[in-house]
Ligand SMILES: Nc1ccn([C@@H]2O[C@H](COP(=O)(O)OP(=O)(O)OP(=O)(O)O)[C@@H](O)[C@H]2O)c(=O)n1
């Protein structure tokens with residue numbers, strides 16, 4: 001984006017990164033602080049957003065006992081945007097809410113992105129921002145490609161028709177006032193922010209995601225991430241050379 005276009009842009013974008021989970025399905029040390037390609041996973045994910053020209057600031061929610069340490073390490077990392085670190089909550093939803101509570105006043109659009117999805121491309125971030133500006137809310141998703149079936153007592157049960165089924169990813173983008181209103185109504189927990197916003201009746205645009213943008217959840221995901229990272233860095237490097 002040119003400097004002139006940036007100045008013309010009326011709205012300011014912040015990214016909230018929930019990073020306060022325990023990583024219990026993966027086990028071992030908390031996954032968001034393990035090293036991937038020479039840096040902590042959290043930092044790799046933050047860099048994708050911090051170096052994006054349309055992102056103005058970042059808020060990261062980490063476990064309460066890590067706030068000071070992570071603040072120091074992000075300071076040392078020299079991220080080029082304004083950032084804040086806050087204590088997260090017991091659930092992902094509570095962590096997003098904690099980050100939302102300290103959002104700078106000038107912010108109009110908010111992206112929420114899992115700390116454990118490092119394979120995110122700049123053009124996907126741009127696409128979510130663009131659709132959020134247009135519709136008010138938007139999220140990456142990919143169509144389900146496997147046959148989906150319920151399992152009862154270790155036996156395969158009924159097939160769930162997969163036509164029209166999509167797997168939700170992040171970033172998920174929202175007008176700030178929609179996301180704040182959604183987090184004020186707290187009756188039932190939700191596994192993502194889209195669901196909270198949909199409960200208020202707001203539309204959410206579907207933006208094509210990618211299989212690369214998987215959430216590192218299990219030991220297999222971690223192994224896959226280690227294998228993929230060198231290829232990913234080379235791809236980003238090649239792309240940025242082409243763009244300059
Ligand atoms: N109380 C929580 C729980 C999760 N997260 C964050 O939400 C994202 C997606 O969560 P998930 O992959 O489920 O991470 P964990 O909760 O750490 O994993 P697990 O459920 O296996 O413990 C992660 O970046 C995680 O750190 C968070 O900020 N606060």
Ligand SMILES: C[C@](O)(CO)[C@H](O)COP(=O)(O)O
Nearest residue numbers: 092114168169170191192215
């Ligand atoms: C937000 C999310 O990544 C969209 O797929 C997902 O719902 C997070 O789920 P988790 O159980 O907190 O990992």
